[in-house]
Amino acid sequence: xxxxxxxxxxxxxxxxxxxxxxxxxxxxxxxxxxxxxxxxxxxxxxxxxxxxxxxxxxxxxxxxxxxxxxxxxxxxxxxxxxxxxxxxxxxxxxxxxxxxxxxxxxxxxxxxxxxxxxxxxxxxxxxxxxxxxxxxxxxxxxxxxxxxxxxxxxxxxxxxxxxxxxxxxxxxxxxxxxxxxxxxxxxxxxxxxxxxxxxxxxxxxxxxxxxxxxxxxxxxxxxxxxxxxxxxxxxxxxxxxxxxxxxxxxxxxxxxxxxxxxxxxxxxxxxxxxxxxxxxxxxxxxxxxxxxxxxxxxxxxxxxxxxxx
Amino acid sequence: xxxxxxxxxxxxxxxxxxxxxxxxxxxxxxxxxxxxxxxxxxxxxxxxxxxxxxxxxxxxxxxxxxxxxxxxxxxxxxxxxxxxxxxxxxxxxxxxxxxxxxxxxxxxxxxxxxxxxxxxxxxxxxxxxxxxxxxxxxxxxxxxxxxxxxxxxxxxxxxxxxxxxxxxxxxxxxxxxxxxxxxxxxxxxxx
Ligand SMILES: [Fe+2]
Ligand SMILES: [Fe+2]
Ligand SMILES: [Fe+2]
Numbered sequence: 386x387x388x389x390x391x392x393x394x395x396x397x398x399x400x401x402x403x404x405x406x407x408x409x410x411x412x413x414x415x416x417x418x419x420x421x422x423x424x425x426x427x428x429x430x431x432x433x434x435x436x437x438x439x440x441x442x443x444x445x446x447x448x449x450x451x452x453x454x455x456x457x458x459x460x461x462x463x464x465x466x467x468x469x470x471x472x473x474x475x476x477x478x479x480x481x482x483x484x485x486x487x488x489x490x491x492x493x494x495x496x497x498x499x500x501x502x503x504x505x506x507x508x509x510x511x512x513x514x515x516x517x518x519x520x521x522x523x524x525x526x527x528x529x530x531x532x533x534x535x536x537x538x539x540x541x542x543x544x545x546x547x548x549x550x551x552x553x554x555x556x557x558x559x560x561x562x563x564x565x566x567x568x569x570x571x572x573x574x575x576x577x578x579x580x581x582x583x584x585x586x587x588x589x590x591x592x593x594x595x596x597x598x599x600x601x602x603x604x605x606x607x608x609x610x611x612x613x614x615x616x617x618x619x620x621x622x623x624x625x626x627x628x629x630x631x632x633x634x635x636x637x638x639x640x641x642x643x644x645x646x647x648x649x650x651x652x653x654x655x656x657x658x659x660x661x662x663x664x665x666x667x668x669x670x671x672x673x674x675x676x677x678x679x680x681x682x683x684x685x686x687x688x689x690x691x692x693x694x
Numbered sequence: 695x696x697x698x699x700x701x702x703x704x705x706x707x708x709x710x711x712x713x714x715x716x717x718x719x720x721x722x723x724x725x726x727x728x729x730x731x732x733x734x735x736x737x738x739x740x741x742x743x744x745x746x747x748x749x750x751x752x753x754x755x756x757x758x759x760x761x762x763x764x765x766x767x768x769x770x771x772x773x774x775x776x777x778x779x780x781x782x783x784x785x786x787x788x789x790x791x792x793x794x795x796x797x798x799x800x801x802x803x804x805x806x807x808x809x810x811x812x813x814x815x816x817x818x819x820x821x822x823x824x825x826x827x828x829x830x831x832x833x834x835x836x837x838x839x840x841x842x843x844x845x846x847x848x849x850x851x852x853x854x855x856x857x858x859x860x861x862x863x864x865x866x867x868x869x870x871x872x873x874x875x876x877x878x879x880x881x882x883x884x885x
Contacts, residue, residue, distance in 0.1 A: 448853070462739060479699045530824075534719075535719065537792060538719075552861050624868060685724055687724065688724035688728075
C-alpha cells in the first residue's frame with residue numbers, strides 16, 4: 386500500500402469508530418498530536434498534586450485529611466496511567482519528565498494558581514475536577530485505544546474528586562456567614578482559571594479541526610466550555626453562590642448561559658510561564674526528583690546485586 | 695536522567711475470583727517484585743482487585759490484527775525445540791466498543807511467534823483486534839497469602855468511592871425548591 390492508501394484506510398477505520406492500537410499503522414501527525422496531548426495531560430495530573438498537597442497537613446478534620454490524601458494519590462496514579470498511554474506511542478517516560486523539569490513541556494495553567502484557604506480545596510474538586518471530567522468523558526471515546534482506556538479508569542475516580550468537593554462547598558454555603566464568604570471567595574478566584582482549562586477559542590485553536598477529524602476529540606474547546614458553563618451556573622445558583630462574571634446572561638433561544646470574555650492576556654501569560662506559581666511548581670518537581678535520587682540508586686544497586694537490573 | 699525509569703512491566707488485574715486478568719496499564723520497576731508492589735500502589739486504590747500479574751514488557755510478543763494479517767512475523771521453530779507454557783491475551787469485541795486486553799488461556803510453544811500461531815489456531819480469532827503472548831515463567835503473580843496486605847485495605851476505604859458522597863439528591867432538592875429543575879433533571883437519577 387502507498388502512503389496515501391494507508392492514510393485512506395486509516396481514516397476509514399476512524400470513520401467506522403474503530404480503535405487504533407499500538408502497532409497499527411497511523412500517520413505520524415496522529416502519533417505526534419497524541420504524544421503532545423497525553424504527555425501534557427500526564428504532567429497536569431502530576432503538577433496538579435501540588436496546590437492541593439500543601440493543604441494535607443492543615444486539613445480541618447481527620448476525615449477531610451483522609452479524603453484529600455486519597456484524591457492527591459489518585460492524581461499521582463492518573464499521571465502514571467497517562468505516561469503509560471504515551472509510552473505506547475514510542476516516547477519514553479524519561480523524555481517526558483526531562484521535558485517537564487526543563488520547562489519545555491506544557492501542563493494545565495490552572496495549577497499555577499495558589500490555594501489560599503481550605504475552601505479552595507472544595508472549590509477545586511467541584512470546578513477544576515468538574516472541568517476535567519467534562520474533557521475526559523469526551524476523551525474516553527478517543528480513537529486511540531490506550532488513551533481511551535486510561536480515561537475510562539480516570540473518569541470513574543474523578544467523579545469521587547468532584548463529589549467530595551461539592552460536599553464541602555454545599556456545607557460551607559449552609560454554614561456560618563464567614564464560611565459562606567469563604568466559598569464565594571474561592572469561586573471568585575477559581576471560576577475564570579477553570580474556564581481557561583478548555584483552552585483558546587476554536588478560531589485560534591490550530592489543532593482542533595484535525596483532532597476532531599481523527600477522532601482524538603469529538604467536541605471543540607468552545608463546545609466543551611459551553612457545556613461546562615451551563616452545568617456549573619445552574620449548580621452554583623442552586624447553592625446560592627454568585628458567578629463572578631457581570632456579563633453572564635441566559636440566552637433563551639439557545640438555552641445557553643453566555644459568559645463574558647476570558648482574559649486571554651492572562652491566559653497566555655500563565656501558559657508561557659509567568660503565572661503566580663509556575664516557578665514554584667517546577668521547583669517542587671525538581672526537588673522531588675533530586676531528593677528521590679538516593680532511593681533510585683539503592684533500588685538499582687539491589688536489583689544489580691540480585692542479577693536482575 | 696534515565697536513572698528513574700528502569701524496565702516497563704505490563705500489569706494485569708483480576709477484579710474477582712474467576713474473572714479474566716485484564717491489562718490495566720504498566721509500571722516501571724527495578725525488578726519483578728518491585729513491579730508487583732508498584733502495580734498495587736498505582737492500580738489498586740479501589741476495592742475491586744483479587745489478584746495481580748506483572749510481566750516485563752520486553753517478554754510480551756504483541757501483534758494487532760492488522761499486523762497478524764501481514765504474515766511477516768512467523769518462522770517455524772525447529773521440530774525438537776523445547777516447548778514451554780505461554781499465556782495468551784486478546785482484545786476482542788465490536789471494533790467501536792472499548793474493551794481491554796484480557797487473558798484467554800495458555801498454549802505450549804517453542805518461541806513467542808510460535809505461541810501466537812498456536813493461539814490463532816486454538817482460540818477463535820474472530821473479532822480479535824490485539825493478541826499478546828508471554829512465557830509463563832516471566833509472569834510474577836500475586837499470592838493469595840498476600841491478599842490481606844495487598845488488596846484488603848482498599849476495601850475499607852469507602853470514602854474513595856463517589857457513592858460515598860450523596861450530593862446529587864441534595865442538588866435536586868435545592869433546585870426543585872427553587873423551581874430550577876428542567877425536565878431532564880427531574881427524571882434522571884445519577885446516583
Ligand atoms: Fe486526575
Ligand atoms: Fe485530570
Ligand atoms: Fe481529579
